[in-house]
Amino acid sequence: MTSEADEVLLRRLTPGVIGILVRRGADFAAAEDAVQDALVAAVRAWPGDPPRDPKGWLVTAAWRRFLDAARADASRRLREDLVVEEPAPGPVPAADDTLQLYFLCAHPSLTPSSAVALTLRAVGGLTTRQIARAYLVPEATMAQRISRAKRTVSGVRFDRPGDVATVLRVLYLVFNEGYSGDVDLAAEAIRLTRQLAAAVDHPEVAGLLALMLLHHARRAARTADDGSLVPLAEQDRGRWDTSAIAEGVTILQAALARDRLGEFQAQAAVAALHADAQSAEETDWVQIVGWYDELVRLTGSPVVRLNRAVAVGEADGPRAGLAALAALEDSASGPAGPVPRRAAVAAYLHERDGDLEAAALLYAEAALAAPNLAERDHLTRQAARLNALRRD
Structure with missing residues (x-):
C-alpha cells in the first residue's frame, strides 16, 4: 500500500x-x-x-x-x-498543463454532471470507484459517465483557450455536493480551486476560493450530534473555523480591491458578513441586502432573488420579505418549474409574521420537495413544531 x-x-x-x-x-x-x-x-x-x-x-x-x-x-x-x-x-x-485540463474537463459540450466527474478524475486524480462512492452511484454507472465524457472531449484541441467562468461553475458544483463515502468533495473542491488560483490571476477565481473557505468554515456547526441540520441562526459560532474565515476574508478583500466584481465575489461578501457577526442578532442584514442587489444585477437568478427575500425579511421585517417573495412568484414559473426552496422561505417568513397555520402547511410542502433526507427531516420537524404550538 x-x-x-x-x-x-x-x-x-x-x-x-x-x-x-x-x-x-x-x-x-x-x-x-x-x-x-x-x-x-x-x-x-x-x-x-x-x-x-x-x-x-x-x-x-x-x-x-x-x-x-x-x-x-x-x-x-x-x-x-x-x-x-x-x-x-x-x-x-x-x-504545467493543469489549466488546460481544467478547461477541457469543463467543456461546454459536456453536461454538468459529466464535467464534474471528468474534473475529479483527470484533474483531481480520484479513481472511478472513489467518485462513484462520493455520488452514491454504482461504479459501473460512473465509469460509463466518465467514458462518455472522455469520448466527447477527445477531439477538442488541447491548446484552445478555455472559459474560466465555466471552470468555476464546475468547481462550484463539486463543492456543493459536500461529502459522502470516502471522498470529501467540499475539501476536494477547495484543493482544486487553490490549484486554479495559483495558475490564474483572476478576481473571480479568488472570489470562489474565498466563498468556499467561508462556507466550509461553518461545517462543524451545521449538524447536531444526531445528524439533524442546524440552521445558521442557531449554530454554535464557537465551532466555526476562525482560521478559514480569516483566510477567506483576506482573499476576498484582495479580490474586491481590483474593482472587477463578479457573482462569486458578491456571494463571498455575503458569507463574510455572516462570519463577521458574533451572533445571529448582530448580522448586518442591510449590507447583505445590498450585496444581493448586486447579485441580482449580475445574474438575474431566481435563486438569488429568493435569498434576497430572506435578507429583506430580516432587514425590514417579514412583511417586506413576503412582498419581495410575491414579486418573485410572479416570474417564478416557467419551463424550469418553480424556484427550489421557495416554500421553505415562505414558511419561515410567515412564521416570523405570526401566521403559524400557513407556515406549518408551507413547511410540510417544502419537506416533500426537499433534495435530501436531512433537509426533509428538518422541514418536517419545523412543521410538527408549529402544529404543536397551534394546539397548545
Missing part, C-alpha cells in the same frame, strides 16, 4: 502527466487511461522502490502503456507515426 503522502503526491501529479502525454500526441481519452494504469502500477511499486523523480516515473510508465495500447489497436495504425519511438528517459518538462 502507498502511504497517504504518496497518494496526495499521485493526485497532485496526475494532471501534469496527462498533459505531457497529450502534447506528445495522445488524445485525451487514451492519455487519461494510460495515466490511470500508471497510477495503479505506482501504488504497487513505490512502497518497495520509491522513485527519485516521481513525475518522470509516471510519465515513462504512462507513455509505455499508451504505446502498448496504440500498437495493439489496429484501428489506430494510421496514427502510429505520432508514437513510433519512446522518448529517452530524463527530466520531464516543467510546464
Whole structure:
C-alpha cells in the first residue's frame, strides 16, 4: 500500500502527466487511461522502490502503456507515426498543463454532471470507484459517465483557450455536493480551486476560493450530534473555523480591491458578513441586502432573488420579505418549474409574521420537495413544531 503522502503526491501529479502525454500526441481519452494504469502500477511499486523523480516515473510508465495500447489497436495504425519511438528517459518538462485540463474537463459540450466527474478524475486524480462512492452511484454507472465524457472531449484541441467562468461553475458544483463515502468533495473542491488560483490571476477565481473557505468554515456547526441540520441562526459560532474565515476574508478583500466584481465575489461578501457577526442578532442584514442587489444585477437568478427575500425579511421585517417573495412568484414559473426552496422561505417568513397555520402547511410542502433526507427531516420537524404550538 502507498502511504497517504504518496497518494496526495499521485493526485497532485496526475494532471501534469496527462498533459505531457497529450502534447506528445495522445488524445485525451487514451492519455487519461494510460495515466490511470500508471497510477495503479505506482501504488504497487513505490512502497518497495520509491522513485527519485516521481513525475518522470509516471510519465515513462504512462507513455509505455499508451504505446502498448496504440500498437495493439489496429484501428489506430494510421496514427502510429505520432508514437513510433519512446522518448529517452530524463527530466520531464516543467510546464504545467493543469489549466488546460481544467478547461477541457469543463467543456461546454459536456453536461454538468459529466464535467464534474471528468474534473475529479483527470484533474483531481480520484479513481472511478472513489467518485462513484462520493455520488452514491454504482461504479459501473460512473465509469460509463466518465467514458462518455472522455469520448466527447477527445477531439477538442488541447491548446484552445478555455472559459474560466465555466471552470468555476464546475468547481462550484463539486463543492456543493459536500461529502459522502470516502471522498470529501467540499475539501476536494477547495484543493482544486487553490490549484486554479495559483495558475490564474483572476478576481473571480479568488472570489470562489474565498466563498468556499467561508462556507466550509461553518461545517462543524451545521449538524447536531444526531445528524439533524442546524440552521445558521442557531449554530454554535464557537465551532466555526476562525482560521478559514480569516483566510477567506483576506482573499476576498484582495479580490474586491481590483474593482472587477463578479457573482462569486458578491456571494463571498455575503458569507463574510455572516462570519463577521458574533451572533445571529448582530448580522448586518442591510449590507447583505445590498450585496444581493448586486447579485441580482449580475445574474438575474431566481435563486438569488429568493435569498434576497430572506435578507429583506430580516432587514425590514417579514412583511417586506413576503412582498419581495410575491414579486418573485410572479416570474417564478416557467419551463424550469418553480424556484427550489421557495416554500421553505415562505414558511419561515410567515412564521416570523405570526401566521403559524400557513407556515406549518408551507413547511410540510417544502419537506416533500426537499433534495435530501436531512433537509426533509428538518422541514418536517419545523412543521410538527408549529402544529404543536397551534394546539397548545
